Amino acid sequence: AAGVIQSPRHLIKEKRETATLKCYPIPRHDTVYWYQQGPGQDPQFLISFYEKMQSDKGSIPDRFSAQQFSDYHSELNMSSLELGDSALYFCASSFRQGLSGELFFGEGSRLTVL
Amino acid sequence: AQTVTQSQPEMSVQEAETVTLSCTYDTSESDYYLFWYKQPPSRQMILVIRQEAYKQQNATENRFSVNFQKAAKSFSLKISDSQLGDAAMYFCAYRGEYNFNKFYFGSGTKLNVKP
Numbered sequence: 001a002a003g004v005i006q007s008p009r010h011l012i013k014e015k016r017e018t019a020t021l022k023c024y025p026i027p028r029h030d031t032v033y034w035y036q037q038g039p040g041q042d043p044q045f046l047i048s049f050y051e052k053m054q055s056d057k058g059s060i061p062d063r064f065s066a067q068q069f070s071d072y073h074s075e076l077n078m079s080s081l082e083l084g085d086s087a088l089y090f091c092a093s094s095f096r097q098g099l100s101g102e103l104f105f106g107e108g109s110r111l112t113v114l
Numbered sequence: 115a116q117t118v119t120q121s122q123p124e125m126s127v128q129e130a131e132t133v134t135l136s137c138t139y140d141t142s143e144s145d146y147y148l149f150w151y152k153q154p155p156s157r158q159m160i161l162v163i164r165q166e167a168y169k170q171q172n173a174t175e176n177r178f179s180v181n182f183q184k185a186a187k188s189f190s191l192k193i194s195d196s197q198l199g200d201a202a203m204y205f206c207a208y209r210g211e212y213n214f215n216k217f218y219f220g221s222g223t224k225l226n227v228k229p
Contacts (some may be wrong), residue, residue: 042219101147101209107158
């Protein structure tokens with residue numbers, strides 16, 4: 001079965017550079033979530049989209065932005081990168097009207113800022 | 115606001131034995147979902163088991179079962195016949211029935227399985 005696809009899996013950037021992460025949800029899923037997980041931390045919610053509209057916002061820095069496109073894939077753009085942005089970034093998707101209520105996670109994109 | 119608390123940062127179990135991971139949560143909603151996710155080191159989170167709050171029967175998935183106490187707002191995970199592959203971080207999570215955008219995680223419990 002198709003899963004949530006994230007790219008790239010690994011990314012190394014310098015401070016003050018820009019990074020873009022991509023997420024392709026499971027087909028027919030209409031909601032996408034972005035989470036940031038620092039070393040030894042639980043996932044922190046950044047932002048979510050439902051039907052291409054931002055549906056909720058968490059602890060996302062102003063330097064970050066995201067959007068969901070017409071094909072439901074989403075991109076997380078991070079500018080002016082800081083050392084503290086080094087983390088595992090997870091994308092998750094769900095079908096809002098589904099009965100299961102669960103999120104399906106991608107394998108994550110590991111960002112290292114040097 | 116909803117909160118999820120996992121009071122055990124780390125636990126160990128002998129292979130083939132049983133271990134219980136604790137989770138409590140706080141909510142004012144009457145309908146919601148509870149989940150346990152497993153996360154091997156540097157890997158994606160995988161759903162282990164799910165419980166709908168309106169169901170009184172505890173969910174079971176093979177060697178994994180939960181003890182859901184709605185009044186006490188407790189949702190523990192029991193792993194029977196522990197295997198080496200069960201070693202991972204386990205996150206308890208909550209999702210409201212009506213506020214689908216909110217998905218709250220606990221801080222996680224690291225499970226070590228000793229051969």
